[in-house]
Amino acid sequence: MTESQPPALSCEEILRALNDYVDGETLSAICREFATHLAGCNPCQIVVDNIRNTIRLYKDGEPYPVPSELSARLRDALRRKWAERFPTAGT
Amino acid sequence: MTPPTLTPADPDRPLLDRALSGEFTAFEELVSRLQPRVYGLALRILGETHDAEDVTQQTFLSMIEHLGEFRGETAVAGWALRIAANHALKLLRKRRGLPTVPLLEVDEGYADLPHPQYIAPWRNDAGELASRREIRELIDQALAGLDEKYRTVFVLRDVEGFSVKETADLLGLSEANVKVRLLRARLALRELLTQTLGDDSARVRPHAHQHLLAPEDLS
Numbered sequence: 600m601t602e603s604q605p606p607a608l609s610c611e612e613i614l615r616a617l618n619d620y621v622d623g624e625t626l627s628a629i630c631r632e633f634a635t636h637l638a639g640c641n642p643c644q645i646v647v648d649n650i651r652n653t654i655r656l657y658k659d660g661e662p663y664p665v666p667s668e669l670s671a672r673l674r675d676a677l678r679r680k681w682a683e684r685f686p687t688a689g690t
Numbered sequence: 691m692t693p694p695t696l697t698p699a700d701p702d703r704p705l706l707d708r709a710l711s712g713e714f715t716a717f718e719e720l721v722s723r724l725q726p727r728v729y730g731l732a733l734r735i736l737g738e739t740h741d742a743e744d745v746t747q748q749t750f751l752s753m754i755e756h757l758g759e760f761r762g763e764t765a766v767a768g769w770a771l772r773i774a775a776n777h778a779l780k781l782l783r784k785r786r787g788l789p790t791v792p793l794l795e796v797d798e799g800y801a802d803l804p805h806p807q808y809i810a811p812w813r814n815d816a817g818e819l820a821s822r823r824e825i826r827e828l829i830d831q832a833l834a835g836l837d838e839k840y841r842t843v844f845v846l847r848d849v850e851g852f853s854v855k856e857t858a859d860l861l862g863l864s865e866a867n868v869k870v871r872l873l874r875a876r877l878a879l880r881e882l883l884t885q886t887l888g889d890d891s892a893r894v895r896p897h898a899h900q901h902l903l904a905p906e907d908l909s
Binding site for chain 1: 721722739746747751754757800806812821825829851877879887894896
């Protein structure tokens, strides 16, 4: 299969720009070029959107439940450390 | 009159100040506030609850040890998370039998990046998906399946919000290498999650655009 016109940006450049674009980095020349490219490229738009959703999914999730025995274990360990570190301070 | 501040005040700072004046109960309150994030970071990096518990405990013990050294350049939570990340990464290196101080690694470069294959908009909004239990399992499995060198970068940069520079410092990597690994992690997770969450009826073929051709399609 041959392409009649070489792409303005190589695949590698597209992928690299994609990262900076998702991070909202200051628009470098390649990012500006990517933004122009993006306007006319549906697959790229979807990939950008997918990546943003992926990050959001991990960030927005509920915190993991902390095991209850950890809280009890922590309380004792921290109290001991505190008494050792600040011997004169009251608790 | 107090001058306006450019950044919102750190909500944990008053507790830290009270702890600094010797109030243990204030420190305990700080611990209960920060514990879920510290534990979550450790669990995501280590993938094992027992190790995550150990790291959580070590983190707060370190905070007591170094309480007087907190300079307020970052938020208290950011300080705690950095300590937690250091402890978690140290444990990870120990597990692999490596020295506990990071060695500078060779940059990976952008060659042979996996190209997006399954491209489709998601059926549901990420905010709505995030609260579902089965989705939590899906994303945890996807993350756990990533190679450790990509997982750590993704967790620190994208989940915990450390800057590229901070992530690079924590991992002993160059910023360029952090960016490459981050891209690989993002592409891998996107591919996996979109296979389950993507709307198949709106799927777009990668060869619909020459820039997204897979290398084997180019021959």
